Amino acid sequence: MARKTGSHSQITGPKIQEAALQLFARHGYAAVSMRQIASEVGVQAGALYNYVPDKQTLLSQLLVDHMQALLAALDELPVAPDPKAALEQFVRHHILYHVPRPDEVFISYMELRNLTPDNHARVAALRQDYEGRLAIVLQAGVSAAQFRVPDAKIASYAIIALLTGVVNWFDPNGRLSAQGVADEYWQMVAQLVGLQVANGGDT
Amino acid sequence: MARKTGSHSQITGPKIQEAALQLFARHGYAAVSMRQIASEVGVQAGALYNYVPDKQTLLSQLLVDHMQALLAALDELPVAPDPKAALEQFVRHHILYHVPRPDEVFISYMELRNLTPDNHARVAALRQDYEGRLAIVLQAGVSAAQFRVPDAKIASYAIIALLTGVVNWFDPNGRLSAQGVADEYWQMVAQLVGLQVANGGDT
DNA sequence: CATTGATCTGAACACATGTTCAGTTAATCA
DNA sequence: TGATTAACTGAACATGTGTTCAGATCAATG
Numbered sequence: 001m002a003r004k005t006g007s008h009s010q011i012t013g014p015k016i017q018e019a020a021l022q023l024f025a026r027h028g029y030a031a032v033s034m035r036q037i038a039s040e041v042g043v044q045a046g047a048l049y050n051y052v053p054d055k056q057t058l059l060s061q062l063l064v065d066h067m068q069a070l071l072a073a074l075d076e077l078p079v080a081p082d083p084k085a086a087l088e089q090f091v092r093h094h095i096l097y098h099v100p101r102p103d104e105v106f107i108s109y110m111e112l113r114n115l116t117p118d119n120h121a122r123v124a125a126l127r128q129d130y131e132g133r134l135a136i137v138l139q140a141g142v143s144a145a146q147f148r149v150p151d152a153k154i155a156s157y158a159i160i161a162l163l164t165g166v167v168n169w170f171d172p173n174g175r176l177s178a179q180g181v182a183d184e185y186w187q188m189v190a191q192l193v194g195l196q197v198a199n200g201g202d203t
Numbered sequence: 204m205a206r207k208t209g210s211h212s213q214i215t216g217p218k219i220q221e222a223a224l225q226l227f228a229r230h231g232y233a234a235v236s237m238r239q240i241a242s243e244v245g246v247q248a249g250a251l252y253n254y255v256p257d258k259q260t261l262l263s264q265l266l267v268d269h270m271q272a273l274l275a276a277l278d279e280l281p282v283a284p285d286p287k288a289a290l291e292q293f294v295r296h297h298i299l300y301h302v303p304r305p306d307e308v309f310i311s312y313m314e315l316r317n318l319t320p321d322n323h324a325r326v327a328a329l330r331q332d333y334e335g336r337l338a339i340v341l342q343a344g345v346s347a348a349q350f351r352v353p354d355a356k357i358a359s360y361a362i363i364a365l366l367t368g369v370v371n372w373f374d375p376n377g378r379l380s381a382q383g384v385a386d387e388y389w390q391m392v393a394q395l396v397g398l399q400v401a402n403g404g405d406t
Numbered sequence: 407c408a409t410t411g412a413t414c415t416g417a418a419c420a421c422a423t424g425t426t427c428a429g430t431t432a433a434t435c436a
Numbered sequence: 437t438g439a440t441t442a443a444c445t446g447a448a449c450a451t452g453t454g455t456t457c458a459g460a461t462c463a464a465t466g
Contacts, residue, residue, distance in 0.1 A: 031233035161368025184353035
């Protein structure tokens with residue numbers, strides 16, 4: 001059988017991306033076969049090659065798409081008036097964007113090593129762009145004597161790692177909403193950069 | 204040829220663990236074949252099975268060994284007099300233990316999903332034990348009104364992620380020694396939990 | 407020196423892999 | 437209605453996989 005009722009390119013294409021994303025996140029790129037992806041989509045392995053040139057490009061595409069969307073979302077935020085506001089904006093953006101996308105975060109931080117050198121370079125450049133935004137904010141705050149950190153660059157690494165770790169434990173059905181988590185993380189980051197925080201922080 | 208001059212079990216055994224550790228860290232468990240490991244050791248694939256029951260056990264053994272050594276090193280530290288000292292001790296221990304062992308850290312945080320359920324449970328229990336130590340310290344500091352964090356448990360996740368991230372950028376030939384990194388991270392963590400830090404912090 | 411036993415080779419096993427492609431199906435269009 | 441063609445199947449390809457095992461090799465032992 002082929003071309004079942006209602007099955008179109010516009011359905012199958014995105015379905016492949018979703019299935020690959022989920023499976024790569026859960027089992028890892030190398031551990032997932034094209035046949036598993038096809039099975040999840042409800043199609044034979046050969047049919048995938050109408051939409052994707054090869055497995056490597058499929059992974060690379062997922063990573064590039066995610067990083068570009070992340071950067072685009074960051075660019076759409078309003079301009080912050082001072083370093084403190086800019087930092088708060090970054091913290092909240094990072095958490096609120098990542099928490100609903102745990103699969104994308106997983107593969108973005110775990111499958112870099114499975115990219116060919118050129119694909120790796122493309123994704124790494126996007127990542128450096130993104131992380132550089134935070135470093136710039138921190139440097140501005142340090143220069144304006146509003147933040148106190150040992151080293152702006154290292155602090156940016158520390159904060160990125162701290163924020164990204166949220167996806168490892170966040171539970172959508174748990175006590176805290178994504179907003180609540182963002183509130184708590186903002187308080188911790190504010191203290192981390194030496195800002196005085198007013199209240200003990202109830203939601 | 205077999206049993207070349209000077210090749211013994213006590214040499215080949217550890218060599219296999221080292222080769223597997225390096226290769227798993229660099230390419231991922233699923234992407235590494237037993238033949239690659241054997242080639243790195245300088246032996247045929249079949250010979251590995253004199254030392255390891257199967258590939259899965261090889262990975263599991265590496266993870267369990269690392270977590271046990273990490274916990275053992277933590278247990279050997281002197282008892283700290285107060286929460287602040289205990290936290291500083293944990294931070295320095297975590298960084299100084301992890302920085303020289305980037306491969307172990309990588310596989311411990313990336314290959315959990317490739318463990319069979321029972322092996323996963325064993326490693327996860329060790330991990331929870333370790334991370335629980337930090338949570339206890341934080342809770343003690345909060346109860347003694349020495350620390351100010353929104354939530355001790357969440358703060359422990361945040362701090363673990365922040366500290367572990369060091370291995371992603373640390374360069375043994377870089378500006379900072381492991382000690383220097385520990386100093387800077389301790390300052391950041393101290394501020395994160397609301398402690399007043401005296402100087403701007405030169406090494 | 408003869409024998410033993412640990413250590414390793416090399417071939418084989420059954421099966422999985424990414425990818426290609428001739429052929430089949432069915433929705434669409436003239 | 438007949439022709440076209442996007443969408444898909446199913447088989448095939450060369451190669452790689454974890455694992456097993458009979459047999460070769462050599463250090464050590466009595």
